[in-house]
Amino acid sequence: MAATARPTASKWLQALDQAAEPVEAPAVTKEPPTGPTRPQRGVRRRAAHGVPQVRVGGPAPAVWVVGVHGGAGESTLAALLDGAVATDHAWPVREDDGGPDVVLLVCRSHAAGLRAAQLAAIEYMSEGRPLPGTLAGLVVMADAPGRLPKPLADQVRLVAGAVPHLWQMPWVESWRLSTAPDPAAPPPAVRSVLDKLQLHIAADE
Numbered sequence: 452m453a454a455t456a457r458p459t460a461s462k463w464l465q466a467l468d469q470a471a472e473p474v475e476a477p478a479v480t481k482e483p484p485t486g487p488t489r490p491q492r493g494v495r496r497r498a499a500h501g502v503p504q505v506r507v508g509g510p511a512p513a514v515w516v517v518g519v520h521g522g523a524g525e526s527t528l529a530a531l532l533d534g535a536v537a538t539d540h541a542w543p544v545r546e547d548d549g550g551p552d553v554v555l556l557v558c559r560s561h562a563a564g565l566r567a568a569q570l571a572a573i574e575y576m577s578e579g580r581p582l583p584g585t586l587a588g589l590v591v592m593a594d595a596p597g598r599l600p601k602p603l604a605d606q607v608r609l610v611a612g613a614v615p616h617l618w619q620m621p622w623v624e625s626w627r628l629s630t631a632p633d634p635a636a637p638p639p640a641v642r643s644v645l646d647k648l649q650l651h652i653a654a655d656e
Contacts, residue, residue, distance in 0.1 A: 482651065484615040501574045504582075505541035507552070512536040514553045514587060514652050515543045520567040523557045524592035527626060531634050531645055532652070544583055552584035553652060556614070559594040565606045572613035587651060588616030590644075596622040616651065618644050 502519055513534025518525030521540065529537035535555075543552055558568040568589050575582050591607060599607065611617040621640045626632050637645060 482616065482647075485611055485617065502571050503541045504544045505538055506546045507538075507543040507549075508545070508547045509549050511550050511552045514555050515584070516555050516557055517542055517571075519556055519558050519571040520564055523559055523564060523567075524590075524620070525557050527632055528555075528557050528590055528592070528620070530631050531637060531641070532648060533634075534652075542582055542584075550584070553587050554584045555587045555648075555652075556589040558589065558591055560591050560599060560603060560607065560619070561594045562603065562606065564594065565591070565603065565610050569610050569613055572610065576613065586615060588618065589614045590618050590620055590648070592620045593622035596624065618648060620644050 502517065507515075514532065514536075516525050516529040516532070516535050516537045518537070518540045523540070525537045525540065529535040532555075543554065545552065556568060556571055558564040568591070572586075572589070575586050589610065591610075598604075607617070607619070621638075621644075623632070623638055623641060
C-alpha cells in the first residue's frame, strides 16, 4: 500500500506567517567619538573670542544648530535636519528645565571658519565654567566646489581632534541660487551626511 504524503503548507502561507511575526527594529547606535566629549583639564576659555550666548526656554528641539561665524550655513543645515532649530550664531543657555539640549556647531571650510570652529570647541571644552548642553560635534560646510587644498584639509583634521565628532558637507551649487534648500530632495552625497547626523542625534535622545 502506497504511503500517503503529509500535507504541507504552501510557500505562500509560510511567507505570510513569517511576515506576520514582529520584526525587532535595529538599535540606534552612535559612532565612537573622535575627540573629547567633556571639558578638559588645562584648557582655558578665551573670552574675547567666545560664541555669544542666548537664553532659551520650553521643550528642547532635537538639536540646536549654532553657526560659529556669519555665513557658516547655520540656517541651511537647520532646514535640512528634522527637528533642528538655528540659534542665530549663539550658544543656547537654559532659563528653565526644558532640556536636555544637544548642540551642533557649523562652520565653513575656509581658514577663518575653521579657526572660529576651533575657538568655539576650546570654549566648550575649557575647564572652570563649562557651557551647558551636550556638544554633538561640528559640521564643516564646503565653501567652494572641489577638494580642499592641503592646508585646509590639515586644518580640518586638527579641528576634528577638538570636537566629539566631525562631519563634512559637500558643495551644492544649487544652494547658491535658492533662499532655502529642499529637505525633501537633497543630493545623494548630502543625504548620506544627513542620515549619519540624524542617527547620531537620535542616539542622544
